[in-house]
Amino acid sequence: MPELRLHRRLDEIPAATWDALNRSGHPFTAHAFLAGLETHGCLDPEYGWTPLHASLWEGDALLAAAPAYAKGNSHGEFVFDHAWANAYAQYGLDYYPKWLIGVPYSPVTGPRLLAVEPTHKRLLLEAMRAAAPDLGLHSVHANFLDAADLDAFDASWLAREDVQFHWTRDPSWRAFDDFLGALDHKRRKNLKADRRRVAEAGVYLRVLDGKAARGEPMAAMHRFYVQTFAEKWNHAAMTEPFFQHLCEALPDAVVLILAEREGEAIAGALCLRSDDTLYGRYWGAMADVPGLHFEACYHQGIEYCIEHGLDRFEPGAQGEHKLARGFLPTSTHSRHWLAEPRFQQALTRWCAAEREATRRYRDSLAAHSPFRSP
Known part of the structure; x- marks a missing residue:
C-alpha cells in the first residue's frame, strides 16, 4: 500500500527524485525553485506560508508529490477565498489553517500533482484529504492547475475558474x-x-x-x-x-x-x-x-x-489592459475540498454561479479581440 509522507522542507526529497516527476521541467515546480524559496528566506509563517509538502511512496520509489503549504491566511495565493473565511467566522468555525497545493506568490498555470501515472495523482489527493483533519487542517486547495491535473479531481471537489490574459504564437509569425x-x-x-x-x-x-x-x-x-x-x-x-x-x-x-x-x-x-x-x-x-x-x-x-x-506567454494575473496588446482571455482553474460538509454543499451552488459569471466575462472580453478579422 503506498505511504503518504509529509515534509517540512523540500530538501528532504532528493532533487533528482522530485524533478523526475516534474512535467516538461516546469520552472515553478522545479526542486531548485521551490527549495530556493525556503533556503533563501522567502517564506514566512507570519505571512501564511509553512511548507508541508506531500509525497506518496512505495518503498523507495516516489510515486507522486505535490508542493503544499499549511496556510494561516490567504496571502499570496491569487485565488481569493476571503468570503469563505468570513462565512466560517460568522458561524463560529475555523477556516484556517488550510492546506494549499500551489506555488507561493506565483499565479502561474502548471503541474501541481507530480506523477507519471494518473492513478497515483488520485491516490495522493485521497491520502491528503484523509490526513488533513488529523493535522488540524480544515480544507485542501489546489490552485492554477494545468489540464493534465484536472482529471485527478472528482466531483467531490469544488471547481472554481478565473480569467487571465495569455498570448499565443501564430506559427506564421517569424518576427x-x-x-x-x-x-x-x-x-x-x-x-x-x-x-x-x-x-x-x-x-x-x-x-x-x-x-x-x-x-x-x-x-x-x-x-x-x-x-x-x-x-x-x-x-x-x-x-x-x-x-x-x-x-x-x-x-x-x-x-x-x-x-x-x-x-x-x-x-x-x-x-x-x-x-x-x-x-x-x-x-x-x-x-x-x-x-x-x-x-x-x-x-x-x-x-x-x-x-x-x-508558444505561449503568461504575463501574470489580472489586467484587462493586456487585451489591447495581444493577450487574450484564458480560463484558469482551481479545486477545493472543505472538511465541513455543510459549507461544502452550500458552496457547490455558489461555485457553479461563479463559474457561469466568469465564463460570461471571458466571452465578453473575447468579443473585443485586438486582432484583425480573417
Missing part, C-alpha cells in the same frame, strides 16, 4: 512585425507609439539569461522589485539571494529584461521560461518613462517568444 501586422489598426498604432516613446526617451532594453544576469544585473532587478512593492505598501517576499539563486540553479529558465539609459539600469522585468512558455513575474522601475512598463513586461516578452519559438 515581431508579423505580430504587429496581425493587430487591428488602432492597437497596432498605439503599440508602436509606446515603443517609439521608450526609444525617444533614450532607453535601451537588453535580454539576459541566467548566466549573464547573475551579480549586479540581478541585484538591480531586485532593487526595482522592492521599490515597486514599497510604493504599493506591500510585502516584497522574494529576497535578493533567491533571485541570485535562480541564476545559479536555473540559468536556462531565467529571462531578465533590463532597461538602461546612459549605461545605467533604470527598470527591469524578470521572467522564467519552460520549453514552450514564457512566464512574466516581477517588474520594477526607478524612473518614470511613458510606455516602459508595457515595453519591458509585454512587448519584449512577445518578441522573445517569437524569436525563440515559444
Whole structure:
C-alpha cells in the first residue's frame, strides 16, 4: 500500500527524485525553485506560508508529490477565498489553517500533482484529504492547475475558474512585425507609439539569461522589485539571494529584461521560461518613462517568444489592459475540498454561479479581440 509522507522542507526529497516527476521541467515546480524559496528566506509563517509538502511512496520509489503549504491566511495565493473565511467566522468555525497545493506568490498555470501515472495523482489527493483533519487542517486547495491535473479531481471537489490574459504564437509569425501586422489598426498604432516613446526617451532594453544576469544585473532587478512593492505598501517576499539563486540553479529558465539609459539600469522585468512558455513575474522601475512598463513586461516578452519559438506567454494575473496588446482571455482553474460538509454543499451552488459569471466575462472580453478579422 503506498505511504503518504509529509515534509517540512523540500530538501528532504532528493532533487533528482522530485524533478523526475516534474512535467516538461516546469520552472515553478522545479526542486531548485521551490527549495530556493525556503533556503533563501522567502517564506514566512507570519505571512501564511509553512511548507508541508506531500509525497506518496512505495518503498523507495516516489510515486507522486505535490508542493503544499499549511496556510494561516490567504496571502499570496491569487485565488481569493476571503468570503469563505468570513462565512466560517460568522458561524463560529475555523477556516484556517488550510492546506494549499500551489506555488507561493506565483499565479502561474502548471503541474501541481507530480506523477507519471494518473492513478497515483488520485491516490495522493485521497491520502491528503484523509490526513488533513488529523493535522488540524480544515480544507485542501489546489490552485492554477494545468489540464493534465484536472482529471485527478472528482466531483467531490469544488471547481472554481478565473480569467487571465495569455498570448499565443501564430506559427506564421517569424518576427515581431508579423505580430504587429496581425493587430487591428488602432492597437497596432498605439503599440508602436509606446515603443517609439521608450526609444525617444533614450532607453535601451537588453535580454539576459541566467548566466549573464547573475551579480549586479540581478541585484538591480531586485532593487526595482522592492521599490515597486514599497510604493504599493506591500510585502516584497522574494529576497535578493533567491533571485541570485535562480541564476545559479536555473540559468536556462531565467529571462531578465533590463532597461538602461546612459549605461545605467533604470527598470527591469524578470521572467522564467519552460520549453514552450514564457512566464512574466516581477517588474520594477526607478524612473518614470511613458510606455516602459508595457515595453519591458509585454512587448519584449512577445518578441522573445517569437524569436525563440515559444508558444505561449503568461504575463501574470489580472489586467484587462493586456487585451489591447495581444493577450487574450484564458480560463484558469482551481479545486477545493472543505472538511465541513455543510459549507461544502452550500458552496457547490455558489461555485457553479461563479463559474457561469466568469465564463460570461471571458466571452465578453473575447468579443473585443485586438486582432484583425480573417
